[in-house]
Amino acid sequence: MAARTLINVPPKAKRGEIIQxxxxxxxxxxxxxxxxxxxxxxxRDIITAFTCAYNGEKIFEAxxxxxxxxxxxxxxxxxxxxxxxLAFQWTGDNGFSQEATAKITVE
Numbered sequence: 845m846a847a848r849t850l851i852n853v854p855p856k857a858k859r860g861e862i863i864q865x866x867x868x869x870x871x872x873x874x875x876x877x878x879x880x881x882x883x884x885x886x887x888r889d890i891i892t893a894f895t896c897a898y899n900g901e902k903i904f905e906a907x908x909x910x911x912x913x914x915x916x917x918x919x920x921x922x923x924x925x926x927x928x929x930l931a932f933q934w935t936g937d938n939g940f941s942q943e944a945t946a947k948i949t950v951e
Contacts, residue, residue, distance in 0.1 A: 857924035899928035
């Protein structure tokens, strides 16, 4: 099942400008430490990694752990160097993988 992602990247920036990138992904998280109503452990189901590539070059990477929120909100900065695509990828337990892209124009 595809998770809902929200990405905030400025559509335009000046060359050399520092830009802020914000991402949010909706994902039902389970830390693996809880039990169901009959005492059986609920398996862990979390997003374990996030990466962002700018025109194919990785610019940001994060490893996530069970203490992460159910809908991880990640903010980071980069320098606008050239027009192109930002590619985002979230991966997690149970084969979870979600990708999204955003375009930026650098003037």
